[in-house]
Amino acid sequence: MTAVAATQQMQDRIAALQATIAARPDGVLESFAEQHDVPMRVVLDCLPEGQAVFVDGARFEEVWSELTTFGSIVFIIHSADGVFETKGSLPPGSSGRGYFNVHGESPISGHIKADRCQAICFVDRPFFGRRSCSVQFVNGDGNIMFKVFIGRDDKRELLPDQVASFEALRARMQQK
Known part of the structure; x- marks a missing residue:
């Protein structure tokens, strides 16, 4: 395939992806990536303005440190083989032996290969009819690390203090 043909093919995928996002704005992003054969970074880039705010992955430790205060x-x-969820507070971590090592009462x-983090994305979008806020760590391949x-509370509503912390962190990261 020529470079021109490959570029056109990617442009066609992105146009189809944008149409899918418009038709199902609260759908599962990983499903969109799989359906259109693009990395998650492309999906995040195609979200409507304001739903995905990126900062440099070099700020990994700074963002992680802030997230440890959220509760x-x-x-x-989320991999092709399953979705693994753990609830708890993020413990602090430290760099050593090529990893960002996370240990604590949680x-x-x-052990995270933090040097592979190329971007950190603050995502604020609907998900199955409800507001969802997340911080997604993107590697150099355009895939989500975690x-x-x-x-959420027992009524499935976002915790207001965490939303405020999320919004404040996103704003601070954008300004630097």
Whole structure:
């Protein structure tokens, strides 16, 4: 395939993706990526203005540190093989031996290749009829490393204090 043909093919995919997002604005983004054979970064780039705000992935530790103050969140890893969700507070982490190491009094722990994070996306969009706010960490391949979702109360409403923290963090990150 020539470069021109490949570019046209990607433009066609993006146009079809934009039509899908317009028709189902609260649908599952990973399904859109799979349906149109594009990385998640392309899907995030195609969201309506204001729904996806990007900052440089070099700010990984700064954003993570702020997220540790949010309280109980939902940590999600979504792969082709499943969606894994863990609720809890993000514990602090530190860099060492090529990883950002997360340990603490939380069910969330592990070792993250933070240097692979190319972008951090603040996503604020409808999801199945409700507002959803998340911070999504995007690698250099355009795939999502993991997502941190704002928590909900027992009525499935977003926690107002976390929404305020999310909005403030997003605004601060945009200004730097």
